[in-house]
Amino acid sequence: MAQTQMLFAGFGGQGILFSGKFLAYDGLISDKQVSWLPSYGPEMRGGTASCSVVFSDETIGSPIVSEPDILVAMNLPSLDKYEDAVVPGGLIFVDSSLVERKVRRTDVTTYYVPATRLAAEQDMPTLANMILVGKLIRETGVISTDNIDKIIEKVVSARHEALKEQNKKAIAIGLHYE
Numbered sequence: 001m002a003q004t005q006m007l008f009a010g011f012g013g014q015g016i017l018f019s020g021k022f023l024a025y026d027g028l029i030s031d032k033q034v035s036w037l038p039s040y041g042p043e044m045r046g047g048t049a050s051c052s053v054v055f056s057d058e059t060i061g062s063p064i065v066s067e068p069d070i071l072v073a074m075n076l077p078s079l080d081k082y083e084d085a086v087v088p089g090g091l092i093f094v095d096s097s098l099v100e101r102k103v104r105r106t107d108v109t110t111y112y113v114p115a116t117r118l119a120a121e122q123d124m125p126t127l128a129n130m131i132l133v134g135k136l137i138r139e140t141g142v143i144s145t146d147n148i149d150k151i152i153e154k155v156v157s158a159r160h161e162a163l164k165e166q167n168k169k170a171i172a173i174g175l176h177y178e
Helices: 016-029 076-085 115-121 128-140 145-155 163-176
Strands: 003-011 033-040 048-056 070-073 091-095 109-113
Touching (some): 003 076, 003 128, 016 033, 016 048, 016 128, 070 076, 070 128, 076 091, 091 128, 109 128, 115 128, 128 163, 145 163
Parallel strands (some): 003 070, 091 109
Antiparallel strands (some): 003 048, 033 048
16 A cells, blocks of 8 residues: 545535544554544635545655545535546545536546435435445445444544444445445
């Protein structure tokens, strides 16, 4: 795995930072070099949010991801802003419930997942991000599915204990989405 650079982007309140934190925690328990760099606009909820995650076998020089190998775009402004930054041969995961246009590039692999719709249908409207994380895990193998329960236990606070099972369910939806 030399190095994998991921960028998650969307509106504040979509769980962008949590998605990155979830994956970054796997790096910690798997003895990888990892960085997690959140960024959000001044509005927070409803404003723009992005999160950079880097996994590496070697020391990470910079946590800033300017040319992601993997992009998760949960809204159109994010796809518009970051599509061209993805490296040739990279992967783009799109919440097709909120992004109506198709990726214009032909040198990347794109996965369209109606994550917001699927989450709403399962009565977990705030977990579209984790459905996309599940799909990302399935298609990339960037983290082991064996670690999902351990990570959920660590990153979902005791205050949100009830959301642990819902997060697992959301990830499972993404893992099995065709």
